[in-house]
Amino acid sequence: MAKTKHELKAQKRELSGSANARRLRNQGVIPAIVYSKGAEPVMVSVDAVEWGILSRSELNLISLHIGDETKLVLLKEIQNDFIRGRVRHIDFMEVRHDQKIITHVPLHAGHTAPAGVSAGGVFNQNLHEVEIECTPDTLPEHIEVDVSAMKVGDLIHVGEIALPEGVRMVSHADVIAFEVFDPNAIEEAAPETPAEGEAAAEPEVIGEKERAEKAAAAEAEKAKK
Numbered sequence: 001m002a003k004t005k006h007e008l009k010a011q012k013r014e015l016s017g018s019a020n021a022r023r024l025r026n027q028g029v030i031p032a033i034v035y036s037k038g039a040e041p042v043m044v045s046v047d048a049v050e051w052g053i054l055s056r057s058e059l060n061l062i063s064l065h066i067g068d069e070t071k072l073v074l075l076k077e078i079q080n081d082f083i084r085g086r087v088r089h090i091d092f093m094e095v096r097h098d099q100k101i102i103t104h105v106p107l108h109a110g111h112t113a114p115a116g117v118s119a120g121g122v123f124n125q126n127l128h129e130v131e132i133e134c135t136p137d138t139l140p141e142h143i144e145v146d147v148s149a150m151k152v153g154d155l156i157h158v159g160e161i162a163l164p165e166g167v168r169m170v171s172h173a174d175v176i177a178f179e180v181f182d183p184n185a186i187e188e189a190a191p192e193t194p195a196e197g198e199a200a201a202e203p204e205v206i207g208e209k210e211r212a213e214k215a216a217a218a219e220a221e222k223a224k225k
Contacts, residue, residue: 006062008054010044032090034071058106060139072136074103097136102170104129106142114150116180121152127177131170138166150180
């Protein structure tokens with residue numbers, strides 16, 4: 001099994017339904033479910049405090065301990081209750097260490113600012129996560145890109161990002177992940193205003209032409225009759 005630094009305890013639950021889920025949440029427990037390929041989903045619950053501590057990290061693989069059994073899982077979906085400020089439900093997906101998976105990982109800029117920033121450029125990160133394919137054994141916590149050499153006008157596309165061994169990029173290669181641009185080169189396109197004495201309403205001219213054509217067509221119809 002792939003080694004993970006994230007571990008979480010879970011308890012099996014037998015009862016389903018919204019009333020039981022609400023009762024669990026009121027007790028400080030989050031209802032959850034574990035999906036497995038070729039097997040029935042397993043209903044579990046996790047402690048809300050433990051999950052809150054764990055979720056502060058960048059989560060990818062989690063060793064989920066259900067009694068005496070440990071499942072290697074990916075976080076699939078979280079349902080949040082934004083009004084009460086708590087998690088309503090968590091979906092996990094069980095994976096095997098030799099199974100290739102497609103998932104998203106965070107994208108980080110290196111700790112050193114681009115050279116172009118000191119020259120007056122503005123650094124912008126357009127993409128904060130990328131989709132990759134790999135096995136759980138080679139799944140990185142995140143992907144860090146060295147942006148220190150970027151000058152004003154430089155771009156880094158997804159296809160130019162170096163990946164760890166065993167990891168394949170799924171996100172489109174042409175997407176711009178990072179850029180350093182010159183703020184002075186951005187000019188807002190101002191609408192053209194007609195000079196004094198010039199016609200300012202072309203739509204009205206077009207409208208007159210259309211009305212004239214319709215009137216001519218009507219006269220032609222009368223003449224035929």
